[in-house]
Each structure stands twice: as structure tokens, then as C-alpha cells.
Amino acid sequence: MYRYDSYDQTMVDARVAEFRDQTRRRIDGKLTEDQFKPLRLQNGLYLQLHAYMLRVAVPYGTLSSAQMHALADIADKYDRGYGHFTTRQNIQYNWIKLEDAPDILADLAKVEMHAIQTSGNCIRNISSDQFAGAAADEVVDPRPYAELLRQWSSFHPEFLALPRKFKIAVIASETDRAAMRLHDIGVKIVRNAAGELGAAFYVGGGMGRTPMIGPLIREFVPLDQLITYSEACLRVYNRYGRRDNKYKARIKILVHELGADEYKRQVEEEFAHLLTLGIEPPLAELERIKTFFVDPPFEKSASDDLDRSDPDFALWVDRNCTPHKQPGYIAATISLKAVGGIPGDASAAQMHLMAELTERYSFDECRVTHAQNIVLPHVRKADLYALWQQLDEAGLATPNLDLIGDIIACPGLDYCSLANARSIPVAQKISQRFAETGKGDMLGELKLKISGCINACGHHHAGHIGILGVDKKGTENYQLLLGGSEGADTSLGKITGPGFDEDGIVAAVETAADVYLAQRQDGERFLDTYRRIGMEPFKEALYG
Amino acid sequence: MAEPFSGTDTVQFRFRDDEAVDHAAVTVDAFLGQSNASAVRIEPGDDARALLPQIGQLRLVEVNFPSFMDGRGYSSARILREAGYTGELRAVGDVLIDQLNDLRRCGFDSFQPDQPLDAEDAARAFAVWPEVYQPAADARIPIWAKRHGH
Known part of the structure; x- marks a missing residue:
């Protein structure tokens, strides 16, 4: 992965010094909040509902173990022991004190990281494919x-x-x-x-x-x-x-x-x-x-065999692992979507563990995905079972990649000052509901995305099923969208009709899933069935 | 390059040795309609390229920033410098400490803030970057050129 030379380090260090000075001038009253706001935003610092939020850049989603350890340390030292991986492959901390921010940026600079231009009206952190350098289908990294x-x-x-x-x-x-x-x-x-x-x-x-x-x-x-x-x-x-x-x-x-x-x-x-x-x-x-992105030293004779005798492991391999360009290797996705959990959240202990596994099993490199999971891109198949066992023990082996439980959700009204409705409880209820009924497994690929307001940080337009939280006369209300996609076949979801309350939207998602289960033909995903049969059968079931 | 000087009623920082133009700047519309003005003021919505046919007669271009959040003036400045304009380029209006360096890099060489700026903070701001990642309207050598011995 890319390493700073003295020039890159000089720039990041200069930025830390600049922001320390700006924070001092703000605290001294030399800068008004209006004048300070764009400056703090360009250093990733938002003022949220309860505290400052700091968004740290993870350029094109790539992290080393030392960087992941440092992110865990920041969670422990300056926040409440966890961090939230975002849809732009970054990480944000929700409970930051303004006066700590310059010190956090200095800690980040020590591991070649920063929060530069992670917010504000500027060019933001640049995102990329989480399987870059590992994908069999890429033209080049x-x-x-x-x-x-x-x-x-x-x-x-x-x-x-x-x-x-x-x-x-x-x-x-x-x-x-x-x-x-x-x-x-x-x-x-x-x-x-x-x-x-x-x-x-x-x-x-x-x-x-x-x-x-x-x-x-x-x-x-x-x-x-x-x-x-x-x-x-x-x-x-x-x-x-x-x-x-x-x-x-x-x-x-x-x-x-x-x-x-x-x-x-x-x-x-x-x-x-x-x-x-x-x-x-x-x-x-x-x-x-x-030269920083050449292949790691793959073992040319690594075995392509996998012992699939443990059914739980085999299920996780089928669901969460992706073929690698190098024979004998595989890319493993760590789901940060435990049933009933907060999508994208990881505790400091989990981050430390992921860092250790990154170092041990993936040539010291991991990735943040825009779906708010973590990828170990280069795992030897011979090591995969040992990796899985350690993930499983830490609650990080949920086998639900791209299933309905792999929900993208914004922080919503629990944290965000822009939100109209909460996203997290809706995500938690849906993932619990589909886990309890076992329907989540039956549905196959179904990308569910939730935004707590029209700004769409939870990518609801691009969900096979999307949920948009709105404010309806002072109460939280949720609109349902169907048919969005973000891949090579990008499309935008359409709203089904009138919105629902919190329990109603959970039931509505289940109703939509039932329509698919009843109507699907061989090999069709939810999105394929929707595209074939259109909105009407879903509307009929939801409102008819 | 002259040291910036402070303390005038209007222009607080000026990085030029020549005599300042002593008459008021005209609007772009007025400039395009008359032939003898040597000072013009660009508003954010004006097209800086409209001045280029007569750029040779200009000695002062003021670029107004009604709000420091409106960044159109940065592009206006670079366009004028890229076209070879060597006269005074003055940032006017809501000009604040933390934009000084960016303005300077885009080609501004004098600054007339609505509110006088703290001279010490300003000096620090002008010198904030020991290196730069990209070429702009100033003479600074980007990091990539230094890396490859240019």
C-alpha cells in the first residue's frame, strides 16, 4: 500500500499545525462559528446533535494493521470505545470534544492518516473498489x-x-x-x-x-x-x-x-x-x-483446496468470500452487520482484532467497503478456517454479505443534526425480524439501504429495497422504495406509495419480500423479479 | 518580492513594488463599454475571460468576495494569470486569515479585507504550507516535480 515520503508527511504535519492554530483562534474568539465552520469541516469535524463528530479519511478504503490499531486507540482514548465505518469507506467517531481534535489529528498523522477534506465544499476522500488488487476482473489496480x-x-x-x-x-x-x-x-x-x-x-x-x-x-x-x-x-x-x-x-x-x-x-x-x-x-x-501497489509476495504453490467439512464455515465461505485473481487465495469480507447490531459499528476490541488478523493473514492490508464492512483482500485458502474461527469467536463472522441483513444505514436521528428520522433502530428491527423468521437466508441477494433524511447518506435510492425516513407532522415516517441498484446495472428506486411508521415499515419490507418469494422464477434475485413484474404486485400487497 | 505591509486604510497586504493605481475600479460592464480604464472590479458572476481582449491596458483587477464561501474568484484569478496578466490582482471583501494562502496561490498579490486582519496570524497563514501538491498561479514547485528532479 501507499507509504508517505517526507513530502507527504510534511503536508499532513503542516495541516495538523494549521488546524491547532485555527482551533486556538476559535477558542480565543478570533474566529466566529460561521468563519470556523468551513475550516473544521475541511478537517472532518461536524457539530452533531450531542457532540462533535470526527470523520477520518481512509483513502480508497485501504488500511494497514498499524492504522487499524491506531483507529481503535482513538476510539478508546477520545470516544466511547467504538467507531463507525461509513458508506464512503471512511470511519467516524461520534463523541469527540473540540479541544481534543488537534491531538487526534496528530495521533493520526503518526500513522500516515488524516481527516483532510472529509467534509466541506471541497473534493472529498476518493473512494474505490474494495477488491482492488485482488479482483479477478480488474484491468489494473x-x-x-x-x-x-x-x-x-x-x-x-x-x-x-x-x-x-x-x-x-x-x-x-x-x-x-x-x-x-x-x-x-x-x-x-x-x-x-x-x-x-x-x-x-x-x-x-x-x-x-x-x-x-x-x-x-x-x-x-x-x-x-x-x-x-x-x-x-x-x-x-x-x-x-x-x-x-x-x-x-x-x-x-x-x-x-x-x-x-x-x-x-x-x-x-x-x-x-x-x-x-x-x-x-x-x-x-x-x-x-x-510501485506501492504491486502484488504482495503470494505463495505461487498455495493450495486451492478448502476443507468445507464444518457447515458453518462452509456457509460463511459461500456468503462472505470472493474469488481472488491469485490461485490459492481468496478475499474475505468481515460483516459489521451482526443481527440486531448497528450497521458499520466496530468496537475498539474488534478493531484491534481485525488489525491483528490483517497482519497475520492478509499481507498487512485490509479494506473498508462502501457497504460498511471490512475486507481482508489476500487470504491464503489454507488459512481461511483459522481466520474464520477467530472471527466467529469475536462475533465478526455473520454470514450475511449482500443479504437483507447486510444493511447500509446512515447514523440517522440518533446522531445526525440533519436527520428527520432514526435509521439504526429500523435496521436493527429488520435484521432481527428476518433472522428470527429464517427468511433472510431464503431471500438470497437483497440489498437494503436506509437513509434518515433526503440527503441519502444511506444510499436508499440504490437499494433493491430502500427506506427513506421523513418527518410527517412531527413524527417519524418511512417511505419504501423498490428497484434501485448501484452496480453495472445502476438504477434508481421508486417510491411504492404512502409511508409507514416504524413497525409498519418493518412489516412492509417483509410484505415486499413475501411478494418476491411467491413470484420469483429460477435464479432470480429480488431485483430481477421486481424488474420483470414491476411495481404493481408489490403495491397491491402493501396497500391493496 | 516586497514584504507585505500592514496598516493602510484599504489595502492591508500588498506583494508588489510598483505604484498602486490611484483611481477607482470600474465594473466589468463599464470597462467593456469604455476604452481607457486601467482598473476593473470583477464580481463573482462575471466572466473573467471577457476582459482578456483588453487585458493589456489593465493595471489593477479587483476581485470581490461578498462571502468567503463563494470560491468563483479563485478561478477568475487563475484565468487572468494564465492569460499573462501581470498587473495587480486584489482580493476585496470578505477576505479572512484562513483563505489568504489559497488566494495567494491563485495569483492574488494584494488584499483588501473588509475587516482588518491580525498581522501576526496573517503572516503565519501566508507561510502555512512548506510544500504544495499542485502547480497554481504562483511560482511554487509542486511536490511531484521535486520528486522527479524537475
């Missing part, structure tokens, strides 16, 4: 390109006061595991007909209150123009993105209002100009970064 973009976007002086936040995802597989087209910019590394690597740019996707699937703006940007093209995309947005209405300020609205063709024309014009300025790092820099 996407992370060096994400790292190149990370450095370019860090403290970019022109783009720190954008109309609104800006999220970039980078993938390099046909199968999209990062919801790439639901980002402000989705970059897909591809090969052209001549076999050269380049980047396809999808611009103007997003969720929130106006979900949009990002249109393809350019099929092929050569690798030695990647940064220049990104700069052109951002400059057009910075100049012309709407600033009159917060809810219309994301780039998706600009691209939609201009039309993809006109946006593209403006970008191409700016790009032609920027190409003359020499702002692109040399390819040697990309090559330097790539």
Missing part, C-alpha cells in the same frame, strides 16, 4: 490513480470553496463495486482498442434529494492527461455550479441543466486551454505510486 487524484485534490487552492461537496470514485473493473456512477465524478480505468490504459469520465451522478446517474462525458482520457482533465471538470463546476440554492449546488444539477453535451463542450474547451499550462504530473510520478 485502480488505487494508484486514486492516489494521484488524492494528492492533486489535497489543498487545491482553487477548489476549496466549491458550490458544494465533490466526491470522486475510481474503479477499473467492468463490475462496479463502488457505485461509481452515483458520484460527482466516476473514473473508470479502461483499455482502448490499441491496448493503452486511460480513463472514462462519468460526471454528474449523485444521490441526495435529486438522484442522478452520471452520464459518460469522455470515453478515454489518456493517463498523462488525467489530472488536467479533472481540473477542467472542476473549474467549469466552480465557475458555473449554482450557488443560489444549496439543494441545487451539486454538479449533477449543473450537468443536468446545461445538458451533458454542453457541459462536455465547456470542459473540452477548458481542457484544451489547461493542456498548454503543464499542470500534469509526469508519468514517472504515476509509476512511482504504482
